[in-house]
Amino acid sequence: MIRLIGYFFGIGTTLALLVAAGVAIYIGHVAKDLPDYEVLAKYEPPVTTRIHASDGSLMAEYARERRLYLPIQAIPDRVKAAFLSAEDKNFYNHPGVDITGLGRAALTYVSGGPMQGGSTITQQVAKNFLLTNERSLERKVKEAILSFRIEQAYSKDRILELYLNEIFFGFNAYGVAGAALTYFDKSVNELTVAEAAYLASLPKGPANYNPFKHADRALERRNWVIGQMVENGYVTPEEGAKAKAEPLGVAPRRTGSYLFAGEYFTEEVRRQIIARYGENALYEGGLSIRTTLDPKVQLIARKAMQNGLMKYDTLRGYRGPVKTIDVSGDWGVPLGAVKGLEDVPEWSLAVVLDSSASGLSIGLQPARQASGDIVKERVEGTVSKDDMGFAMRHLVDGKTVKAKSPADVLKPGDVIFVQKNEGSDNTYSLRQVPEVEGGLIAMDPHTGRVLAMVGGFSYSQSEFNRATQAMRQPGSSFKPIVYSAALDNGYTPASVIMDGPITIQSGNTTWTPKNYDGTVAGPATLRSGIEKSRNLMTVRLANDMGMKLVVEYAERFGVYDHLAPYLPMALGSGETTVMRMVSAYSIMANGGKSIKPSLIDRIQDRYGKTVFKQDERGCEGCNAPEWKNQPEPELVDNSEQVLDPMTAYQITSMMEGVVQRGTGATIGELGRHIAGKTGTTNDEKDAWFIGYTPNLVVGLYMGYDTPRGLGHGATGGGLAAPIFKDFMRVALDGTPNVDFKVPDGMNLIAINRKTGMRAASGDPGTIIEAFKPGTGPADSYWVIGMGADGSNAAGGPLSPQANQAIQDGGGGLY
16 A cells, blocks of 8 residues: 555656746746846836926826826825735735746636736736737736846835836826826825725726716725725724715826917927927927916916907907807707817806897806716806907908897807806806907016917917917017117118108119108117118118118028018018017117027926926036135126117117107006017908017017908007007006116117207207217218109208108108
């Protein structure tokens, strides 16, 4: 019997050895093709890039996988406890593999069943980082081998850190930090026990526990995790019971742009980042981008621009509804499918339910739940005839028709934009998306930092950025560049030029420019020419000093890269952008130093290292090892001086006159020290105003995207200047009224406003003018460009006709 037992024992031992040898050979074979687990040491997952305003406000996030990487030390214990309880309660005790669970999974598979889980957190790290999702025994074996090796190479905390930052939670959220923001709009430090437990329930199958489609299943799974946390001693039974009683409380975070007024700015930054670093850096690199945008200034700019565009547009009548839908049944569903303007939150879409002589009955577009489902409750309201008064002039087949009743304008089923009346629960005013567009830039003239950018009425409607991408003629707003060139090259603000008819002959072509109002004023000073925006004087001035000089200054100021040296270009007929024009005016505002417009202050990589800084100023002594009563270090401004500081002050003083008594006089009502210039292009296709205080430059234009006339009399002073004025009234509120600094050495002399000659004390019609050292008012009267072709053939002492022109010549208005 003993021999028999020994015989079977020998056979069993042999078989066991053969099996062990077979397993060893199999494992050895499998192990040959294992990936290198050491790559985990250099793990850099795709991380969300975040764009911030200058005050730190989050503007936008960009990611293919929404993830924020957190070191294990930054993850709260209750969050770690939730995941350990849900996934691997023995994580800190096993060697990487749960032998019992693995055996059970293998037995099920051999028996013909599906490949099951039972994986430890270490195994999930091995699978997620190094293997495929193939469901096979070989993959499980590889997973187990790698898990043992990973456990030997890395600490438990490092393995848990990798796991918590890699796992997928649904809704494009990866990692626990990204999931906390996506599901609860919270940081991981703010998560409650119930919220942490719900997140821990998701890795098993995010779609299975979707909080909107499978709320009951999600709640059941979350409560099971809470129960495990209690059983494992991480929370008390009382805390567990309280957590189970809480609702899921999922509050999804908004994606895309968060600062609703800054979409154009954000998109411009996105394009710059891609151009600088490429798409992968933007969507996977985890960059932290601090921009120059000032949220308060941006909101002011957006409101001023939108109000100005709407004011112009409504005066031209109503163009009709957005579309028409069927309201015979449940109107909420078709209305919910109509795209609104997400970045104009004051407006709502509505459908006309009834129209009569007194007004409209409307149904508001239903809100959407986080799941995307339309809320079933329907909200209704009214629009009175008075609150849609502008629509009583509406367009039919391109012609304006006056309506007697709202019912003549809109009918049931028409989809419209409305805005709730202030202080009312259910009364609304009719709104219309303007056809006219425009762009606005606000900039710090000393640094080039763009504080605000408005690229159009609505980014949702049109992503084309009219502040940076639209090429438009600046019209008369280009004239200060011409006058700056003159002042920098021997002319003075008191130089006198003939404002009279002129004909320019170029080959077989004849050009006869005119002033906007068609009148002439006779001889007048440069100051008068820019204050009244006289075209004839500007052409004569450019002709007298030569267009090559104008071209040089236009390119030096950055208005154009290459400007054709033709006289019409002196009147702003070349195309440029708002950004370039505002940058040029910044040179005049800051004393003549070149500036580089910037939207980005600083870029940091995922580790917090600064990889880009806009401010290139040097600072000697800023990093002194200790304080030894040395003077405070000063930033060294290395900007190029492109304009004489005295010239910059002279042109600024002249443009103050534009605001005080010239084409921009409406802005003078603010009572501020502001310099600026209007601009109106041929056939009134564009209306411009660019102006500045010592510390803020703002420029804008209005015009149709496909240029066409804005209407007779539509000028920069009448359309653009009021928008500038509305912006400045709010933006400068509470700030000191700082005057422009007069450069040392300049002489302030009283002159006669008409003749430009020195005025005696008490003389009428005098003005204080700034002169550079060695210059001053002329001793004898001299008029530039008396010839009919702009030449100085007839220059010199005044003729009787010129004298007469001085006495009663018509003054320009624009």
